[in-house]
Each structure stands twice: as C-alpha cells, then as structure tokens.
Amino acid sequence: MLSFSEENYLKTIYHIEQFQPDGVSTNAIAKKIQTKASSVTDMLKKLAAKQLIIYEKYQGVQLTKEGKKIALKVIRRHRLWEYFLVKKLNYRWDEVHEIAEQLEHIKSKTLIDNLEEFLRFPKFDPHGDPIPDKNGKMILTKTISLLELKVGQKGVLDSLKDSSDAFLKYLNKKNLALRDRIKVIDIEPYDNSVHIETKTHQLLISKKVAENLNIKV
Amino acid sequence: MLSFSEENYLKTIYHIEQFQPDGVSTNAIAKKIQTKASSVTDMLKKLAAKQLIIYEKYQGVQLTKEGKKIALKVIRRHRLWEYFLVKKLNYRWDEVHEIAEQLEHIKSKTLIDNLEEFLRFPKFDPHGDPIPDKNGKMILTKTISLLELKVGQKGVLDSLKDSSDAFLKYLNKKNLALRDRIKVIDIEPYDNSVHIETKTHQLLISKKVAENLNIKV
DNA sequence: ATATATTTTTAGATAAGACTAAAAAAATAT
DNA sequence: ATATTTTTTTAGTCTTATCTAAAAATATAT
Structure with a gap:
C-alpha cells in the first residue's frame, strides 16, 4: 500500500x-x-x-504501466470527490481543490466505486476534466486552445489547462463558465490578446488566459 | 493544526x-x-x-477544556461520515468504521458543516451514538444495560457499549437492530444470561453481550 | 512490611519524508 | 572548446511517530 x-x-x-x-x-x-x-x-x-x-x-x-495505473486511480478519486463537493455539498469550483487533495488519499477497496455509483457515474469533474472509470478509461475530448482560433470562429469552453483556484476565480469574475459558447471577434496581433463574445457579454482575453482555455470547435 | x-x-x-x-x-x-x-x-x-x-x-x-473540544470535533466528523457512508453509499453499520477513521481527519474549515447540512443534521450515527453539533453539544439519552433489566421489563435497543465490527456482525447474525423493542422473558442466575423476545423472535443473550446493549426503558 | 508483579517512563534506535549545503553532471553561452 | 549557469544528486540533519530494552514507580499479595 x-x-x-x-x-x-x-x-x-x-x-x-x-x-x-x-x-x-x-x-x-x-x-x-x-x-x-x-x-x-x-x-x-x-x-x-x-x-x-x-x-x-x-x-x-x-x-511504468503500474505507476500509471496507480496515478489514474488517484486522479479518479480526486475528480469524483471534487464532483461530490460541488454537486452535493454546494461548493464552488474554485473551493474544492484543497479538500479533494486530502480525500483522494483515503484508502478503501470499495469507497470510491460506491461514491461513483451514488453520484451516478459522472464522466467529467467540475473543471471539465474527464473522470477515469474503474479501469482507468476516460473520455478524451479533442480541444484546441482559444489562442488557436481564427477571427469569426466559434467554439465551446470545454475545460482548462490551468485549474488553479486563482485562475478559476478569475473566470468567475469575468463570468466565464464551462459550456459557454464563445465567438472570436478580433485578435490583436501585437500582444496576442483575443476579443471574444459569449451569449451574455463581450470580453478581452489576454494571451496568457487564452492559452489556458480549452475550446471544443 | x-x-x-x-x-x-x-x-x-x-x-x-x-x-x-x-x-x-x-x-x-x-x-x-x-x-x-x-x-x-x-x-x-x-x-x-x-x-x-x-x-x-x-x-x-x-x-483540558480545549482538548475535549478538539476530541468532540473529531468524534463529530467520525459520526457524520459514518452516517454518510450508511445512508448515502449504502454501507452496512459493520463496514464503516475503518473508512470513517480516515475521513475524520480531513482538514477543512467548512467541509463537515456542509456535510452535516447535506445530511440534514442527523442527531445519531448508525450505531445509535449521538452526533455532536457545531458547538460540541449532543443529545444524551438515558439508558441502562440489558443486564440491569428485570424479568418482564420492556425497553428499546438504543445504542451499544461496544461498536466493534465483530460485535456488530454478531448482532446482524442474531437479527437484532437499533430501535428493536425488547422484553426480558427470563434471567438465568447461574451465568447471568438473558432470555429476550423481540417483535419477530426470541433470543438467548449471554452476560457479555447483554452488558454491551444499551436499553432505553 | 516486604517481596513480587504490574505499570509507566526513560534512553536510545528506526523509518519516512522533508530540509540545507556542497558536489557532480548537464546544458548554455561566448 | 572552454567557461558559466543550471539542474540534479549526494551527504548529512531534522521532525514525527513509532519501537525495544531497561529502569523507576506504583500496586498487589503474602
């Protein structure tokens, strides 16, 4: 163990x-x-x-193969607990990381599978990251960073490259959430910032932020 | 910390x-x-x-006062997690101890209060033990051990002096559960064993077992 | 009251996981 | 190609929570 x-x-x-x-x-x-x-x-x-x-x-x-297997188990536990914290205990997505860091190390043969069943087998965690199943398999979604979109192109915010609480709080402040439809209005070649539009508002996104947003086109 | x-x-x-x-x-x-x-x-x-x-x-x-305060916090966490495991993840009462032993040490300012709310403020854990509230207060129920009952006396199985998995499994096997109404049919003076009757069956209870059953009369 | 047994403490050791400071290897720059 | 910088490793130390063995204190029995 x-x-x-x-x-x-x-x-x-x-x-x-x-x-x-x-x-x-x-x-x-x-x-x-x-x-x-x-x-x-x-x-x-x-x-x-x-x-x-x-x-x-x-x-x-x-x-190694075995090392990867264990890593995926820990990630599975982490993401299922994050889902639990957000969906059942009403935490925000920027509040769960630290707690899940601890919960992911609880040792039990049955706990995480029972939790998964209770949660009805969610496939993605609150940050859009896929939850590995019992066998370590997960849904891999093809995405590109917002930086790679052309002017006029549309897509959906699928997940994040950086899921730090700081970045999540930034997205809260800017009113950007997973599953938001995004359209690129303009790209500023000088600093690679991106002007985008969502259903509700327009936003200027810096290069640093844009490269951390994974878009499904 | x-x-x-x-x-x-x-x-x-x-x-x-x-x-x-x-x-x-x-x-x-x-x-x-x-x-x-x-x-x-x-x-x-x-x-x-x-x-x-x-x-x-x-x-x-x-x-000390402070030591007791912390002890009650740990016990609160333990019992709330046990309640969660039994009520939400469908564990049996004899399966939760080891997992709760780990969960009770998760550090978070908000987690246990949020869990308590999610569980709708249960007052007793799956073994009949009272769950301390935020301030360490809990419902203390007056009970006596089955050994102290007289022939003909009735009561309700309220909680256990020993909540070890071994004892819980024994009670499972004998079909005895919390809240069961119990009537003392006979007491054997030689070995202090107790003959009892529940709604569904009659049972012979050894002295050792009897003293671990807390009865509300 | 004294001998014996039990309980508790002390002293010293060990393992896990972290640290600092210095040495060694690898990468980069001129 | 050599000097410099960066990265990585080694050696030795620290802390936490254990342990064993021996010593000290307390409790029990005759």
Missing part, C-alpha cells in the same frame, strides 16, 4: 507527463509539488525501487 | 474518560490505539505541552 506522499508524486508525474511525454524532470516535479529538488530525488529512488517509474540519474522519469 | 495522530489520541482519551472519569491510564490508551505504552508516554508529553491534556507522571491523564 502506497503512502499519501508516494501517491502524490505519481499523480504529479502523470500530469506533467501529459506535456513532457519523454521524461519528467526533477525540478518540474519539485515545482509542482512545492518541495525541494533533493526531496524529489529521494522519492524518485523509492518509486523506482517499487517499479512504479523508470528512473536514470539526470535523465528525468517516466511512469 | 494537529496531526492525524494527535487527533486520534485526543479522541481515544475522550472515549476512555467516559468510563474512567478521574484519570485515563497510559496502558488503557495503548490498548485502544494498538500501540506500545512507551509511544503513548511520548505523545502524552506532547499533548500536555500543547495544553490539551493534564498529565503528571504515573498519574493518568485528563483532557
């Missing part, structure tokens, strides 16, 4: 791997997990000894 | 204090928490330094 900390590392490596498929660096993990590189190295050795990652000094790491 | 382990000690001391109001012994704690007396001593020093217990070498401990 893995520790809280080991599970966290596996989950984190999985997430970074989505963007860095051929080797996740020690520093990248340290940054995401808010710890020191030396602590990461220690843990990588431990996970490698358990055959959950492939680790060669200075080379970055990759999850 | 207290650790998982510190919270567990406070909760355990609170429970033992119900039966040993003037000083909880190191060994009693060690037994309940499944650890060694020396480990308990270490922790007692720590809790005393934090002013959560009154501890004098060799004298046993007592919770």
Whole structure:
C-alpha cells in the first residue's frame, strides 16, 4: 500500500507527463509539488525501487504501466470527490481543490466505486476534466486552445489547462463558465490578446488566459 | 493544526474518560490505539505541552477544556461520515468504521458543516451514538444495560457499549437492530444470561453481550 | 512490611519524508 | 572548446511517530 506522499508524486508525474511525454524532470516535479529538488530525488529512488517509474540519474522519469495505473486511480478519486463537493455539498469550483487533495488519499477497496455509483457515474469533474472509470478509461475530448482560433470562429469552453483556484476565480469574475459558447471577434496581433463574445457579454482575453482555455470547435 | 495522530489520541482519551472519569491510564490508551505504552508516554508529553491534556507522571491523564473540544470535533466528523457512508453509499453499520477513521481527519474549515447540512443534521450515527453539533453539544439519552433489566421489563435497543465490527456482525447474525423493542422473558442466575423476545423472535443473550446493549426503558 | 508483579517512563534506535549545503553532471553561452 | 549557469544528486540533519530494552514507580499479595 502506497503512502499519501508516494501517491502524490505519481499523480504529479502523470500530469506533467501529459506535456513532457519523454521524461519528467526533477525540478518540474519539485515545482509542482512545492518541495525541494533533493526531496524529489529521494522519492524518485523509492518509486523506482517499487517499479512504479523508470528512473536514470539526470535523465528525468517516466511512469511504468503500474505507476500509471496507480496515478489514474488517484486522479479518479480526486475528480469524483471534487464532483461530490460541488454537486452535493454546494461548493464552488474554485473551493474544492484543497479538500479533494486530502480525500483522494483515503484508502478503501470499495469507497470510491460506491461514491461513483451514488453520484451516478459522472464522466467529467467540475473543471471539465474527464473522470477515469474503474479501469482507468476516460473520455478524451479533442480541444484546441482559444489562442488557436481564427477571427469569426466559434467554439465551446470545454475545460482548462490551468485549474488553479486563482485562475478559476478569475473566470468567475469575468463570468466565464464551462459550456459557454464563445465567438472570436478580433485578435490583436501585437500582444496576442483575443476579443471574444459569449451569449451574455463581450470580453478581452489576454494571451496568457487564452492559452489556458480549452475550446471544443 | 494537529496531526492525524494527535487527533486520534485526543479522541481515544475522550472515549476512555467516559468510563474512567478521574484519570485515563497510559496502558488503557495503548490498548485502544494498538500501540506500545512507551509511544503513548511520548505523545502524552506532547499533548500536555500543547495544553490539551493534564498529565503528571504515573498519574493518568485528563483532557483540558480545549482538548475535549478538539476530541468532540473529531468524534463529530467520525459520526457524520459514518452516517454518510450508511445512508448515502449504502454501507452496512459493520463496514464503516475503518473508512470513517480516515475521513475524520480531513482538514477543512467548512467541509463537515456542509456535510452535516447535506445530511440534514442527523442527531445519531448508525450505531445509535449521538452526533455532536457545531458547538460540541449532543443529545444524551438515558439508558441502562440489558443486564440491569428485570424479568418482564420492556425497553428499546438504543445504542451499544461496544461498536466493534465483530460485535456488530454478531448482532446482524442474531437479527437484532437499533430501535428493536425488547422484553426480558427470563434471567438465568447461574451465568447471568438473558432470555429476550423481540417483535419477530426470541433470543438467548449471554452476560457479555447483554452488558454491551444499551436499553432505553 | 516486604517481596513480587504490574505499570509507566526513560534512553536510545528506526523509518519516512522533508530540509540545507556542497558536489557532480548537464546544458548554455561566448 | 572552454567557461558559466543550471539542474540534479549526494551527504548529512531534522521532525514525527513509532519501537525495544531497561529502569523507576506504583500496586498487589503474602
């Protein structure tokens, strides 16, 4: 049985791997997990000894099949609990991360499957991210970042590249929500900002924000 | 903020204090928490330094006001989560303890109050134990053990002195549930066993079992 | 009252996971 | 190609919560 900390590392490596498929660096993990590189190295050795990652000094790491399986279990738990918190306990999408970070490590053979059934098998969490099923399978939606849309093109806000509370609060303030239909009115070539229109209002979106919005066209 | 382990000690001391109001012994704690007396001593020093217990070498401990407050918070969380597991996730009363032991240590300012509201402010957990409210107040029901009833006397099974999974499974097997009306048919003076009758069947209850059944007369 | 048994504490060790500081390796720049 | 910077690892330390073994205090029994 893995520790809280080991599970966290596996989950984190999985997430970074989505963007860095051929080797996740020690520093990248340290940054995401808010710890020191030396602590990461220690843990990588431990996970490698358990055959959950492939680790060669200075080379970055990759999850093994087993490591990936465990990472997906943790992600499944995290996303189901987030769904529970929002749908049943009336939390906002920007309030659930910290609590789900703890709940995702509760150990039980049956708990998460029972929770999933209670929630009636949701397929996406409150941030639009897909929830892996019992076998680790999830619905992968093809999206592009808002930055890639042309003037006049339309799409739907599907999910986020950055789900930090800070970004979620920004979207709250700007009245942008998942499933909103978006049309690009204009693109400013100088700073890559995007002028968009939703059903209810118009908005100016900076490059930084635009690249964190995943659009289904 | 207290650790998982510190919270567990406070909760355990609170429970033992119900039966040993003037000083909880190191060994009693060690037994309940499944650890060694020396480990308990270490922790007692720590809790005393934090002013959560009154501890004098060799004298046993007592919770301070603050220690009791925290213990009741942990018990509140435990019982609300047990209620959730049974009422929402369809667990049986003998399956929830281990999971609630973990859930009770989730840290959040708002989680447990939101859960309580979602569950519509239950006053008793699945084992008949009262759930402390936000302020630590709970409904204390006057009960006596089945052993104290006279022949011919009636009462209702209200709660249990022992809520171990083993005892709960025993009650399942014997078809005894909370709220069952019970009448004492006969008492065997030789071994203090009790012959009882419920709405549906008659049963012979050993002394050991009888003293763990709390009856509201 | 004294011997014996039990309980509790102390001392020292261990494991997990983090840290700092310094060394080693790899990447980048001139 | 060499110097510089950045990244990663190593070595050693710290904290938390355990443990064992031995010592000290308390309780029990004769």
